Amino acid sequence: MDISPLINDLNKPQRDAVGLPAQSALILAGAGSGKTRVLVHRIAWLIEVEQLSPFSILAVTFTNKAAAEMRGRIQALLGVPIGGAWVGTFHGLAHRLLRMHWREAGLPQTFQILDAEDQIRMIKRVLRALELDEALWQPRQVAYFINNAKDAGSRPQHIEDKGDFSITQMTRIYAAYEEACQRNGVVDFAELLLRSLELLRDNLELQAHYRARFRHILVDEFQDTNALQYAWLRLLAGEQNSVFAVGDDDQSIYGWRGAKIENIRNFTQDFKNCAVIRLEQNYRSTGNILQAANTLIAHNRGRMGKNLWTDDAEGELIQLYAAYNEGDEARYVAAQIEQWLAKGGTRSEIAVLYRSNAQSRVFESTFNERRIPYRVYGGLRFFERAEIKDALAYLRLVTNRLDDASFERIVNHPPRGIGERTVDALRIYARSTGKSLWEAAQESEQLGELSSRATGAIKRFLQLIELMGNDIAPLPLAEQVEIVIELAALKEHFKAKEPGEAGQARTDNLDELITAAHSYSYVRQEDMPEMEPLSAFLAHATLEAGEGQGEQGDDCVQMMTLHSAKGLEFPLVFLCGLEEGLFPHQMSADDPARLEEERRLCYVGITRAERQLILTYAEQRLLHGSTRFNPISRFIRELPEGLIHEVRPKVKAYASRGVATASKSMLPQAAAEGYRVGQRVRHAKFGEGVITNAEGSGQSARVQVSFRKEGSKWLVLGYANLEII
Structure with a gap:
């Protein structure tokens, strides 16, 4: 046979x-090493x-x-259908x-599947x-508890509450x-998955049937399996069948959603006579x-170990840009x-990666200004994210009580006991009058069909909006946004509703909205009446939401979180926000296991670049809402010095690396007399700030200053009377 x-x-x-x-085998497949090709060819x-059949x-x-x-x-390789094989997802x-x-399985023949909603x-x-209050036992938090329990293989009777009333009640709801x-x-x-595992576990005849049938089990992305998926595979394989697992412990980045890196590490002990083959050619x-990726990931302990290499050229050095602030970074x-693009490249060849999706806002704004589709x-x-639209709806209703769309969005969000029937009654009354x-x-008490409980909840909502309006009226824009988010209890709502990484991402976005308000600088347009800062900011948010985003298939710069980037590759990759507290994330700083997952996430980001x-x-x-001076990320310090070309390094940050370089001002020479980018200054009206950019020269030279309370403003040097601190 010709093979x-x-x-x-x-x-x-x-x-x-x-x-x-x-035989069972663990194929440790490094990034870009052709793991899917191996899996497909193995089946063929x-x-x-x-x-084999x-x-x-x-x-x-x-x-x-x-x-x-x-x-x-597989079918393309063989030239024939493979209808008898089962190829699919775990679910x-x-x-x-x-x-x-x-x-x-104890199910009706016509059973249906519930989606998340x-x-x-x-x-x-x-x-x-x-008869439990949704405000106390939030449905999404309950779903999180139930799904986690099932992923761990636990029914209600298996859960120990250990005297914790919350767990006792959650278990009761689960049952x-x-x-x-x-x-x-x-x-x-x-x-x-849990029901199918129990089906095979408890029905020995079926278990024997499927073990006899599926002699060869092959698994892709093995490092992403959770406890239940691993148990399902082990049960189906038994002692005789072979499991061909392809994965990479260095790319295990989903621990926050239940993936167990221990599965891939324990594989050789759990499956006897297991071969281990490393795919290291990238x-x-x-x-x-x-080389940068290898050196970084070597700082993690307990790795199974591999070293990526290539027949390709060494290529360009890795560029490192020390931005003065997030605006300078985006520019x-x-x-x-x-x-x-000027050298003939395309936008779709480019990816901008970041740890938190809240970081996207500054890039979106800058790309819109520069007319770069993304x-x-x-x-x-x-500005299209649900939590941002929620906060903006509160702000819009505060500025305009007649905004029905905003009223409907937030009247019972977070939940405050105003059900859909109550809102329907208000709609009917509003239309008829x-x-x-x-x-x-305001006239809800005149609607006889509403209960006293419903009218009381409506009254409290109206009082909340009035309180917001009164509290924020004399304050700067950013404080207005911050107080409305606080009074609306949006952060608390999302933390409770979506525990873990998802809820944290939403609260990060709300914090970034406050930052956006800090940075916002209102410029009056010709033929436009003067606007209050909050109204101008809300208009700006609406306009920003309608710009820039390309359609699927368009030639656009790709922007994404590092978690979303896994499995993708791009000729040019920007890995942004490499600061302690941001990447690695502050929630991982004191947990060695989570810190190692953050390092794996950085490894994934680096290996996306071609x-x-x-x-x-x-x-x-x-x-x-406040300026932070976070140290440079440890992940940068862990990279080989000889591979890094520092575009504009901060001298102090690199003293420990022994790099003798000087920081250059980005100001035009004529404008730089007495001033430099990164310099702290004080303005009589706006207070303290930092120079972040400049343009022009001589008497018409302008500098952009990021003020702590007033956000970013352009000032003419000849009139600003800036005091150097």
Whole structure:
């Protein structure tokens, strides 16, 4: 049999992995080393060379898109369909098992699957039945508890409350929710996997059948498996079947959503006679980029160990830009993008990566100003995010009580006991009388159909908005935004509603809205009446939300969080915000395990770059409404000095690295007399600030100053009378 078509385009470790005998194997596949190719060729090898039936193969991956791609590539290699093989996601394959064995699983034949929103609605019904207040037992927090318990393989009877009333109550809700799901013949996503595991565990005849059928189990992205998925695989494999696991412990970055790095580390102990093959040849990045990645990740302990290398050239040095602040950082990135385009590159070849999606706002604003089309990959633009629209709705209603759209958005958000029936009654009354919803709410006591509880809740909401208006009237813009967010209790709501990384991302975005207000500088346009700062800022937010974002397939700069970037690659990558407290994130500083995951996240970011990698950090950054001077990220300090070209380093930050460089002013020479970028100054009206930019020369020279309380302002040097501090 001619086997060359299956292996002659593979390197030696790839061929070794593809041609392994029938045994369990762990393929440690480094970034850009062709792991999917190996997985696909392994399946084709088993069918074509080992003459195994496709019916004996089960291949698991994490997304439907990846599963479809895998099936397509296998069939293209073999030239025939592989209908008998099971290729899909964990949840998809578990669903298939339950459909085939619904009776043994204790389900109706027509059972339905709840999506995330359906699950929330079901939990709300359960809370009402238990007479529990949604404000205290928030449905999304309950869903988080239930899904985590299921992912750990725990039913209500398995959970120990240890005297904690909150856990006792959550477990009670979980039990009632399970009963409601069973009555209604529905299952949620976490239930699919847990129920299918219990099906195979408790039905020995079925267990034996599927163990006899699926002699070869192949798993992609093994480092991302959680405890339940690992238990499911071990149960299905038993003692005899082989598991071919492809993964990379250095790219395990989803611990916050349940992934267990211990799974890949324990694999060789849990599966007997296991072969380990390392795929270390990288086909994506230049030598310098790979050396930087290798040196960084070597600081993590407990790694299984590998060293990426390439036949490609060393390539360009890694650029490091020390920005004065976040605005300077964004302008530098924009300028480098323009240079790339001037040399014949395209926007779609470029990715801007950041740790927190709140960082996108300054880049979005700068790209809009510079007319650089961009796309926020896997997410929404800053002013389109739900939590930002919530805060803006409060601000709009404060400035305009007749704004019905804002009223409807926030009247019961966060929940305050104003249900949809109450809002419907207000709508009907408003339409029939020609009044706004605010006016209808003021007269709610005249609506006989509303309960005293509902009218009381409406009255408290009206009082809250009035309180906001009175409290913020004399304050600067940023403080107005901050106080409204605080009085609306939006941060507390999102922290409780979405525990962990997701809730933190939303509160970070709310903090960034305060920062945006600090930075906002109102410039009156010709033929436009003077506007109050808050009204001008709200108009600015609306206009920003409508600009810049490209459509799918357009030639756009790609902007994304580092978590979203995994699996992607780009010729030019910017890795931004490399400061202690931002990246690594402040929540990871005191936890060695989380700090190592942050380092793996940085490793993932570095290895997205094919030809050029540019790192940036800011010497000062306006965060949460105040200027912070965070130290440079330890991840930069952990990179090899010889690979870094420092574009404009901060002298003090690099003294410990022994780099003898001088910081140059970015001011035009004629404008720089007595002043320099980064210099602290004081203005008689605006207070203290820092010079961040400049333009012009002589008498017409202007400087941009970021003031602590008044935000960023352009001032003419000849008239500003700036005092150097």
